[in-house]
Amino acid sequence: MIRDIATRFTRLAAIAVLAGSILASYGTPAETADALAGNQFSAGRIIDDSLFFNGYEFSVESTQQFLNSKVPVCDTDGTQPYAGTTTGQYGTNRGYPPPYTCLKDLRQTTVEKPADNFCNGYPAAEQSAAEIIVGVGRSCGVNPKALIVLLQKEQGLVTDTWPWPTQYAKATGYACPDTAACDTHYAGFFNQVYSAARQFKRYAAYPESYNHLAGRNNNVLYSPSHSCGSSTVFIENQATAGLYNYTPYQPNQAALNNLYGTGDNCSAYGNRNFWRYYNDWFGSTSGPAFMAKYVAQSSYPIVDSGTTRTIYFEFKNSGRMFWKDDQSTFPGYLPVHLAATSPINRASKFYHNSWLSQSRPCGTFSAVYEADGTTLAANQHTVEPGQIARFEFTISTDPSTDPGIYREYFQPVLEGAPNPSWSMGAWAYLDIGVHRPTYKAAYHSQSGYPALPPNGEALSFIRYKNTGQDSWYDTSVVWPGKSPIVLSTAGPINRASTFGSLWTKANRPAVTFSKVYEADGSTLAANQHVVKPGQIGEFAFTLKAGTETGISKEYFQLIAEGAINPSWNIENSTSWLQVTVE
Structure with a gap:
């Protein structure tokens, strides 16, 4: 567990000193026009995952501007009056003389961190506090805004005009348990920020x-004092679970009733203050109503020009509202479709006639899974x-498509919503490899002309040599992106015989x-369902006569x-059998 303690109680003159390890609330009151109310706090959903784990939510420039706005002037030399003396003298008497460095002005040399399963590592460099906050957020996938709030609710660093070194040493309260001193191995601003973000991951x-x-x-305590009791909280998401693992207390009613002050002897403020600061500074801790997160997709396809292929994407609903598709019955509720994007509504060159339009591959979920996928x-x-939605659709390659690799972007959208509400914050792409096959065949041999009685049967065959550059596959082999080579009637093509x-x-x-024979026409090939260039494929079939007698010619060709x-047509493969019924 991580301690959430005010380390300089004597400086929090406007706030009562609380017993034990309960955090006193400090910092400025709400600066928003519409102040929060305690009844808006949801113990089971303090902040949405889509916000907390968005490492790219804030830029260095925006972070620096925000820090500057909270401390326009730093009391660097400790000249401001405080507790009957000056801030500098007060700090000196307690072992922390000026000068003081405010968070907006802090610069520090970071320590190189290797990448692991939680963060992407970090370089050694001299950086500002804003650069560290944003850099750690991006490395570990934790919102820099959440890290800023953590620094404030743990040590008040964001608004403090004369912070002491001890506050930076335990900036995020990481490795500071309720029952012992902080572990000095994790001391220092960068170490604290990186370790806290990594811990949430x-x-x-x-x-x-x-x-x-x-x-x-979950049974969540109200206070470090077990006598203050607890209650059952259904924790809805991972970010909230992480906050309780980091600071294992929920605010009691007294703390919520006095949202910008103190409650009673059983009040704890850490998670209340996290929620309060985030809302006051950055807006709602509830993420967008409609939000998606990429989960999975089919492998990059290689398709022959002139053929089709079925592919899919999977996205998780990471928002607050449910999605519906075109087959769902909720009148007036906008559906979620998969759209071609980059730019949005781009007409895809792989459009198939099963799509809703050239920019909408599908409007129906092919499958909906629980969170386990x-x-x-x-x-x-x-x-x-x-839950997770699978969008499955067919891509089609025009016969004239040049060979190459084409990157196609797709994203789920809230169809019909105004800009920018249609965007659901997730996208993915496929690299589609297009191959232009050269199917060529040469007649090799066939069975003799059959003579059969009315209603009789005759087994016949025709053999073709593969004279092209691409192998032939029959229908017993599932080879994605390849068209099987079959024997069709001809004269005209697809004639019913x-x-x-x-x-x-x-x-x-x-x-x-x-x-399937090797080129010598007698040695059977190892694979009897693939005809490689130079090999010979035999197509055997049974002719079934009707009651009419006579002589007719039956034409066939490969397709x-x-x-x-016209990609189906394999030139020079037409052959015929003369069939006699007598």
Whole structure:
């Protein structure tokens, strides 16, 4: 547990001194036009994950400007009056003489940190406090605004005009337990900020290792004094669970009733003050109503020009409101669609006629999962906060598309919402590799012309050599982005044959290879479902006669099944059989 203590109680003249290790509230009152009320505090959702874990929420410039605004003039030399003397004399008497360095002016040499599972590491450099706050936030994925609030609620550093070195030594209260002195190994402003941010990511990575867990009921104390009691709190999200693991107390009613002051002897203020400062300084701790977080996607596809491929993206609902798709029945509630983006509403070159439009791959969830990403939700057309939606759709490559790699961006949008409310804060991309196949074939051999009685059957075959540069695959091989090579009726193409009653379709005599030979035409190939360049594929099929007698010619040719016209056509592969029924 981390202690949340005011270290300089005697300087907090406007606030009562509280017993034990309960934090006294310090800093300026709310500066917003609409002051908060204690009944707005939600013990189970102090701040949304989408805010707390957004490491890019604040820039260095914005952070510096904010710090400057909180302390326009630093009492560097300790000349301001305080407690019947000056701040400098008061500090000197307690071992902390001037000059004093305010947070806005602080510069420090950081310590190199290696990357690990929680943060991306940190370089050794001389930096300002603003640069450290933002740099740590981005490295660890913790909102710099949250770190600023943490510095304030732990040591009052943001608004202090004459901070002491001891405040910087324990700036975020990290490794400062309730029952012992702070661990000096983590002392110093940079160490404190980095260690605290990393700890919040550790809480998220190993939630079962800590006392307060998201998504379940938790017993949360009101005070370090167990006699003050506790209550059951359903902690809704990880950021809130992390705050309770860091400071394991919730405000009691007395603390909430006097939101900008003190409560009673059982009041604790750490998490109350975090919520209060964040709201007063940066706005609501509730994230956007509609927010998404990228989860997963299909692998980068390689497709033949003129073919199609099914792909997917998965996004988690990280907002406060549920999503619905076009099949959900909530009149007046805007649906969530997947859109082509970069820029938004871009007409995608991989548009397929199953899309809603050239910029909308899909408007229906193909699957909705619980937060574990595997358990299907009860409702497959609404996505509650924390659940995951899969958007599955088909991409199509025009036969004229040049070979190459194309990067396509997509993002979920709240369809019909005004700008910028339609944006849900997440996007992803696919690198789509396009290959232009060169399917070529040469007639090799065939069975003899069949003669059969009315209603009789005859087994026939036709063999073709692969004279192109691409292998052929039949329908028994699932090869993403490839069109299977099948034997079709011809004269005209896809003609329904009177001899095809035993085929899977009356215009498809064979969709798998009956045999695959090496180039010598006699040695069977190792793989009987792939015809490599130079190999020979045999297509065997049964002709079923009707009752009419006579002589007819049956024309056949190879095609790339499913490819877009004219890519399906494999030239020089037309052949025929003369069929006699007598």
